[in-house]
Amino acid sequence: MVIQLENAKKNYGSFELNCSMKLEPGCVTGLIGRNGAGKSTAFKLILGLIHADGGKITIDDKNAMDLDNDTKRKLGVVLTESGFSGYLKIKDVAKILKASYPNFKEDDFMSQCEKQGLPKEKQIREFSTGMKAKLKILAAMSHDAEVLILDEPTSGLDVIAREEILDMLREYMNKEGNSILISSHIASDLEGLCDDVYMIENGQILLHEETGVILDEYGVLKVTSEQYAKLEKEYLLCAKEESYGYACLTAQKAFYQENYPDITIEKAGIDQVITLMISANGKKET
Amino acid sequence: MKTLLVKDYRILMTQKKSLLILLIVGVVMMISNLEIDFLTGYMMMMAMVLSLGTVNYDELDNGMAFIMTLPANRKTYAVEKYVLTLINIVACAVMMLVIYFITKGFINWQFGTGDMVSVTAGWICGIMIAASVMIPLYLKFGAEKRRVIMMLLWGIVAVIAIGGQKLAEVMAGTEAMNAINGFFTKISTLPVGVVVLAVIAVVAMAVILSLGISVGIMKKKEF
Numbered sequence: 049m050v051i052q053l054e055n056a057k058k059n060y061g062s063f064e065l066n067c068s069m070k071l072e073p074g075c076v077t078g079l080i081g082r083n084g085a086g087k088s089t090a091f092k093l094i095l096g097l098i099h100a101d102g103g104k105i106t107i108d109d110k111n112a113m114d115l116d117n118d119t120k121r122k123l124g125v126v127l128t129e130s131g132f133s134g135y136l137k138i139k140d141v142a143k144i145l146k147a148s149y150p151n152f153k154e155d156d157f158m159s160q161c162e163k164q165g166l167p168k169e170k171q172i173r174e175f176s177t178g179m180k181a182k183l184k185i186l187a188a189m190s191h192d193a194e195v196l197i198l199d200e201p202t203s204g205l206d207v208i209a210r211e212e213i214l215d216m217l218r219e220y221m222n223k224e225g226n227s228i229l230i231s232s233h234i235a236s237d238l239e240g241l242c243d244d245v246y247m248i249e250n251g252q253i254l255l256h257e258e259t260g261v262i263l264d265e266y267g268v269l270k271v272t273s274e275q276y277a278k279l280e281k282e283y284l285l286c287a288k289e290e291s292y293g294y295a296c297l298t299a300q301k302a303f304y305q306e307n308y309p310d311i312t313i314e315k316a317g318i319d320q321v322i323t324l325m326i327s328a329n330g331k332k333e334t
Numbered sequence: 335m336k337t338l339l340v341k342d343y344r345i346l347m348t349q350k351k352s353l354l355i356l357l358i359v360g361v362v363m364m365i366s367n368l369e370i371d372f373l374t375g376y377m378m379m380m381a382m383v384l385s386l387g388t389v390n391y392d393e394l395d396n397g398m399a400f401i402m403t404l405p406a407n408r409k410t411y412a413v414e415k416y417v418l419t420l421i422n423i424v425a426c427a428v429m430m431l432v433i434y435f436i437t438k439g440f441i442n443w444q445f446g447t448g449d450m451v452s453v454t455a456g457w458i459c460g461i462m463i464a465a466s467v468m469i470p471l472y473l474k475f476g477a478e479k480r481r482v483i484m485m486l487l488w489g490i491v492a493v494i495a496i497g498g499q500k501l502a503e504v505m506a507g508t509e510a511m512n513a514i515n516g517f518f519t520k521i522s523t524l525p526v527g528v529v530v531l532a533v534i535a536v537v538a539m540a541v542i543l544s545l546g547i548s549v550g551i552m553k554k555k556e557f
Contacts, residue, residue, distance in 0.1 A: 092399070092556075092557070095402070095403050096402070097399050097402055097403070097556065097557040098556040098557065099556060115407075117405035117406070117407075118405075120403070120404070120405045121405050123403070125400070125403040127399055127400055127403070129395070129396050129399075130395065130396045130397055130398075130399040130400040130557075131395075131397070131400050132397070132400065133341075133345055133391050133392070133394060133395075133397055134394065134395060135345060135348045135391060135394075136344055136345065136348065140344040140347075140348075143340055143344060144337060144340050144341050144344060144404075146340075147336045147337050147339075147340035148336070148337040148340075148404050148405050148406075149405070171348075
């Protein structure tokens with residue numbers, strides 16, 4: 049299944065989303081950005097929950113606004129602030145899923161819920177934040193979905209609950225052909241999970257890169273003003289003024305290690321990349 | 335459709351207390367010697383209100399967004415609310431007819447079997463017309479606005495009913511009133527089959543028109 053946004057536009061007053069991105073089969077693609085950057089808007093466009101003001105949004109070449117039920121059955125969805133009614137219990141959720149998805153296995157779902165310690169006799173509104181998040185993920189994974197579309201599935205969770213959910217997602221990816229589109233504002237969640245990440249800020253995609261490339265080839269150069277003046281800037285993505293001089297982001301760490309052995313070069317994680325890209329307003333250094 | 339119906343019935347099952355209160359009020363009405371026709375109408379009206387109430391549950395905590403990711407589209411959502419309402423009021427009608435047949439041996443109901451069936455069918459038609467007005471309003475407006483609009487709507491209905499009655503009193507004996515009376519007299523002389531078909535046609539038209547409006551509302555909505 050291929051999910052694609054081509055110059056997808058959505059305006060909310062002064063905020064304008066304009067983004068292009070693609071989820072390939074068998075991949076875990078992350079969308080990372082600050083709160084209010086446009087992650088949920090992009091997801092809502094993909095799911096046909098809001099009308100686009102321009103561009104093209106498709107799931108397997110089908111317009112996202114006109115998805116048929118068979119295509120929808122191939123999707124498992126988690127939305128950050130929406131889910132099954134809080135008045136329902138797990139057994140009710142199971143019955144709804146059973147009526148909706150031919151591949152849903154009620155017994156497996158119930159035993160997974162038990163394994164994750166979800167109370168069967170309580171209404172969902174009485175669940176803790178972590179329990180609600182786990183239920184959403186289990187429901188999304190319960191019907192052999194080919195793609196999971198997860199908007200901030202780990203939002204508001206403690207480290208242990210987050211790691212448990214990430215483990216569930218890793219297990220889901222063991223099946224060939226499955227893919228995940230996941231958004232988060234927590235970089236560490238995505239580093240260990242995603243094949244590639246899109247970085248979004250103020251409705252625009254600032255960067256798209258494979259996670260491995262970011263971790264292996266991106267670096268942060270920490271230089272004084274004098275060092276910065278002499279630095280080859282062709283391979284710098286952006287630079288931010290700091291008390292000691294400049295922090296510069298590069299996708300060619302090896303070049304600077306080789307040619308500038310006297311400067312400090314740190315490994316860049318997604319957090320550093322996004323922080324530098326956003327604080328430098330995403331402008332490429334020239 | 336199946337997804338949404340199962341969801342709504344699961345939600346309705348969470349309202350056991352409301353259903354119980356509804357039944358108790360019904361029993362009290364029955365004991366208070368209220369006629370079965372009124373009781374039937376009351377129970378069916380409540381069945382409609384409970385059916386429409388599922389929209390409130392869907393909207394709670396932005397639940398609509400998630401519902402729209404299930405295998406059901408915007409059009410199906412609108413259609414399902416009509417289907418749910420119809421199923422519930424018909425089920426309620428059947429229940430009241432069963433109660434009527436069970437109790438008629440020891441309660442001296444004013445209505446004969448034929449009258450009871452006719453009255454029940456009339457209530458189904460009337461309530462489906464009421465639902466045709468209310469469903470688009472439920473889908474268009476949020477819970478807060480909906481409350482105000484419903485109060486206004488009931489106010490308008492009351493004004494029309496009372497105003498109509500007063501007007502009929504004032505106009506009694508006039509040529510216009512005689513013409514209106516003549517029209518209804520003519521209708522009452524028509525064969526029953528024709529009247530029934532005409533009523534069914536009016537109700538069907540109201541439901542189809544309302545459904546078209548509801549689907550339009552849902553298609554424009556953003557979640």
